[in-house]
Amino acid sequence: MLISNIYGRLAADPTEKTTRTGNPMALASVAVDVTGQRTEDGDSETLWVSLMAFGHQCEALLRAEKGQMVAAIGKLTRGRYTGKDGTERESWTLLAESVVTAKSARPGGGRQRPNGDDRQRDQAPTQRQPPAHDFHDSIPF
Template identity: 40%
Template sequence: MAMAWLAVPLPCNSAEDGQATFWLCVLAFGKQAEALTKHVKGDIISVAGNMQMSHWTAKDGSRQQGYQILADSVISARTAQPGRKRSQPPEDYDQPPPDEIDF
């Protein structure tokens, strides 16, 4: 089993730069988990699977919700980016993922 956070840029009129980052938790099993663990922050991937909403109680007692994808397929969508080493994330995704979530 492997878990990762996937940053999805979305248009947002209220954001200063016109974009907001939507975070999705990706859960993968078996060969798809192996494929997911080969990627590092900033890699571009394509994930297909079933999306579901999860609810939990945060440490402060508030009720939270989030989305997760149970991955059926994890495919690399890497593209050549001149001047960027593989281990460096693109500048677009410098926001941290949400706090740890217990599903």
């Protein structure tokens, strides 16, 4: 097990599960483009990582949707298993300590307003107050 980070696209909407002790957890599958690794036909190689999150990270992950980019840092583990066809396979799971999505990175987690509607822009500009001290006076020494 090692601390690692991943950055990829969600394959589906995250799902919420409950542990045996009643704590909520989120599960998601993330497609990570493995930079520098190309298949024989020239396409980039995709590494599929299962993402697990608890607590605040669970809440952040559950706000994300299929197709969105997600970045996560946590403990990465590799598992090995034999597929139904008898071939040896591996799986990767990241237990998230930090999750950042487009919705968690934007203040309020909301979407941008259509047509550039920005409430701050519509407010009247405030008048600038003069500085409390005049720093342009001569130095007394």
